[in-house]
Amino acid sequence: MKFTHFFAIAILLALTCASLMVGVADFSLSDIFHADPHALSILTTSRLPRLLAIMLAGAGLSIAGLIMQQIVQNRFAAPSTTGTIDWAMFGYMVALVAFAKMSSWVHLLIIFAFSVFGTILFIHFLQRLKFKSTVMVPLIGIMYGNVVSSMTTFIAYKYDLVQSLNSWTVANFASVLRGNYEFLYIALPVAVLAYFYANKFSAASVGESFAKNIGLNYQRIIMIGVILVALLSSSVVMIVGMIPFLGLIVPNIVSLFIGDNMRRNLPWTAYVGVVLVLSCDILGRLIIFPYEIPISMIISLLGGAVFIYLILRDKSNA
Amino acid sequence: MRDPIKLFIIGAIAFIICALFLGKGLTIDNYQFFLSRRIPKVLAIILSAMAIASSSLIFQTVTNNRILTPSILGFDSLYVMIQVLLVAIFGGFSAVVIDSEMNFLLSTSIMTFCSMVLFHFYFKSRQRNIFTLLLIGVVLSSLFNSATGFFTMVIDPDEFTYIQDSMFASFNNINAELVYWCVVPLLLCFAYLIKLANKLDVMWLGIDNATSLGVDTQKLTMHIMFVITLMVSISTALIGPVLFLGLIVVALTRQLFRTYQHQFLLLASALVSIVMLAGGQWMVENLFNFNTTISVIINFLGGGYFLFLLMKHKFD
Numbered sequence: 001m002k003f004t005h006f007f008a009i010a011i012l013l014a015l016t017c018a019s020l021m022v023g024v025a026d027f028s029l030s031d032i033f034h035a036d037p038h039a040l041s042i043l044t045t046s047r048l049p050r051l052l053a054i055m056l057a058g059a060g061l062s063i064a065g066l067i068m069q070q071i072v073q074n075r076f077a078a079p080s081t082t083g084t085i086d087w088a089m090f091g092y093m094v095a096l097v098a099f100a101k102m103s104s105w106v107h108l109l110i111i112f113a114f115s116v117f118g119t120i121l122f123i124h125f126l127q128r129l130k131f132k133s134t135v136m137v138p139l140i141g142i143m144y145g146n147v148v149s150s151m152t153t154f155i156a157y158k159y160d161l162v163q164s165l166n167s168w169t170v171a172n173f174a175s176v177l178r179g180n181y182e183f184l185y186i187a188l189p190v191a192v193l194a195y196f197y198a199n200k201f202s203a204a205s206v207g208e209s210f211a212k213n214i215g216l217n218y219q220r221i222i223m224i225g226v227i228l229v230a231l232l233s234s235s236v237v238m239i240v241g242m243i244p245f246l247g248l249i250v251p252n253i254v255s256l257f258i259g260d261n262m263r264r265n266l267p268w269t270a271y272v273g274v275v276l277v278l279s280c281d282i283l284g285r286l287i288i289f290p291y292e293i294p295i296s297m298i299i300s301l302l303g304g305a306v307f308i309y310l311i312l313r314d315k316s317n318a
Numbered sequence: 319m320r321d322p323i324k325l326f327i328i329g330a331i332a333f334i335i336c337a338l339f340l341g342k343g344l345t346i347d348n349y350q351f352f353l354s355r356r357i358p359k360v361l362a363i364i365l366s367a368m369a370i371a372s373s374s375l376i377f378q379t380v381t382n383n384r385i386l387t388p389s390i391l392g393f394d395s396l397y398v399m400i401q402v403l404l405v406a407i408f409g410g411f412s413a414v415v416i417d418s419e420m421n422f423l424l425s426t427s428i429m430t431f432c433s434m435v436l437f438h439f440y441f442k443s444r445q446r447n448i449f450t451l452l453l454i455g456v457v458l459s460s461l462f463n464s465a466t467g468f469f470t471m472v473i474d475p476d477e478f479t480y481i482q483d484s485m486f487a488s489f490n491n492i493n494a495e496l497v498y499w500c501v502v503p504l505l506l507c508f509a510y511l512i513k514l515a516n517k518l519d520v521m522w523l524g525i526d527n528a529t530s531l532g533v534d535t536q537k538l539t540m541h542i543m544f545v546i547t548l549m550v551s552i553s554t555a556l557i558g559p560v561l562f563l564g565l566i567v568v569a570l571t572r573q574l575f576r577t578y579q580h581q582f583l584l585l586a587s588a589l590v591s592i593v594m595l596a597g598g599q600w601m602v603e604n605l606f607n608f609n610t611t612i613s614v615i616i617n618f619l620g621g622g623y624f625l626f627l628l629m630k631h632k633f634d
Contacts, residue, residue, distance in 0.1 A: 076453075129629065133447065133449055135447070135449045135450045135452075135453040136449050136628070138453055139449055139452055139453045139456065139628065140625060140628055140629075142453075142456050143456075143621055143624050143625050143628070144621075144625060146561075146617060146621045147617070147618060147621035147622055147625065150614050150617040150618040150621060151618065153614050153617075154610055154614050154618070157610050157611060157614065158610070170467075244460070244464075287472075288471070288472060293468065293471050293472070294471070296464075297464055297467050297468045297471065298468070300460065300461070300464035301461065301464050301465060301468060304457050304458070304460055304461030304464060305461065307457050308454055308457050308458060308461070311450060311453055311454055311457070312454070
């Protein structure tokens with residue numbers, strides 16, 4: 001295990017340095033050590049915030065996926081396959097149309113409210129469904145998300161915001177600067193909370209009767225899970241945009257390697273999420289340098305392929 | 319009510335809607351200009367409505383279920399992706415992209431090949447669960463969409479304008495030349511399907527039954543898949559991808575008409591489809607004053623209906 005940890009940290013460090021160094025404005029490490037003011041200002045206003053935003057968003061969404069898996073009791077559940085993200089986007093649209101002048105805290109609150117509502121609606125949906133095959137849940141969830149996003153498009157079309165909508169949905173870290181990404185720090189307390197609740201979520205994932213049997217308040221745990229997921233997803237949707245499939249593939253990849261103990265998986269899930277987003281972001285910056293390819297495109301290509309692999313691999317529904 | 323009467327009524331409604339499109343505000347002075355703009359549009363709606371309806375119907379027959387349609391399995395996203403790829407490879411100003419006939423021929427033949435591969439991938443193992451198939455289809459079509467997005471980022475913005483039209487469902491900038499060019503192949507496909515109708519009736523009983531009744535199912539499936547690809551290409555080339563239309567139309571047709579005869583169902587579904595598409599577009603133009611688009615309406619209604627279908631398990 002020691003070696004694995006060392007290796008993991010080395011990869012992360014290498015990617016971090018790469019992420020800080022790749023960009024149109026050129027500076028070298030020695031500039032920073034000599035405290036060159038230009039290099040320092042690039043570092044602190046653009047590169048460092050970007051790196052932090054990537055880390056927070058990657059870890060946050062992956063953890064959200066992990067929690068979602070537990071409370072929906074399905075391996076393919078994630079914010080993007082349960083309508084949470086689409087509701088968050090819908091909320092963002094409503095916030096910008098109806099409460100444009102309010103502060104961004106109000107916007108975040110509205111987005112959060114919408115995503116909690118949408119997720120709970122979906123979970124109720126599922127709880128009433130008698131027959132649940134593994135693939136039914138993501139299938140219904142994706143369709144549900146489509147319906148919600150057609151409502152978003154409807155509003156966007158009405159207010160001539162389709163083009164802006166596209167730029168909000170496409171996740172991109174290029175616009176992250178100091179002062180506009182700080183909402184993402186929500187991920188830190190939420191991750192800690194998720195860690196403390198991990199065992200309860202695991203218990204809930206076994207089933208309602210089991211959770212009640214060992215003396216847990218099942219509905220409350222589900223509610224807490226939904227709130228945590230919604231907090232993570234709404235902050236990411238607001239600041240970065242939609243990163244499809246990330247919350248889905250990362251927990252699955254992690255559980256392929258180290259099993260299903262949620263408390264042990266949680267740090268690794270966060271780690272893999274960070275590494276994945278970081279490497280995709282660097283890739284996106286390099287492919288058509290000096291321009292950038294939005295990260296959501298790279299992640300959705302990769303994520304879609306991994307998702308299909310996971311479905312095919314799942315022999316239970318062959 | 320008996321089926322032929324219903325069919326007649328729906329046909330009449332379709333005719334009235336098309337006439338409304340063509341005739342609105344027409345006077346002796348302006349008819350030349352108006353008609354020259356409107357005929358391609360109405361024709362495009364009719365052609366693609368027919369193509370979407372019959373391809374979805376026979377797709378369900380061949381795959382023997384009531385919930386899969388080519389667009390849900392990602393066939394029209396595949397077409398759009400091929401279009402973008404052509405621009406990315408050959409450049410936006412090459413003959414392959416600009417010349418609509420050549421573009422259509424080339425992209426359709428690539429599309430045929432790719433969809434054969436896709437079809438094989440979907441249906442090579444017979445016992446695969448239908449929901450698994452559906453989920454793979456949904457994910458795969460979003461994969462194609464992201465690939466499309468990826469290539470549009472990579473290609474030149476000037477070149478992008480050449481493919482923009484084919485990426486969104488739209489009736490307002492229809493390529494008139496392409497419309498006329500599609501009439502003959504589409505009618506041929508339709509006639510061929512009518513000719514195959516008897517075999518399709520047998521096919522609907524299931525592969526095993528059809529085989530024991532003496533239908534060469536493998537050959538029939540190949541032919542049908544070819545026709546489906548052609549029709550998907552035509553409809554996507556004309557009006558762009560419309561995800562749920564085929565599903566709604568076929569389900570509605572089966573609900574309205576109690577028959578299993580494909581000869582009848584093909585015609586009926588085509589008419590229902592024309593009513594839905596033309597009626598929807600008419601509503602967009604006259605009721606919503608262009609405040610929304612047809613694809614939003616179809617996605618909303620169709621998505622809701624699809625969820626309903628999944629919940630009710632009214633299929634299989």
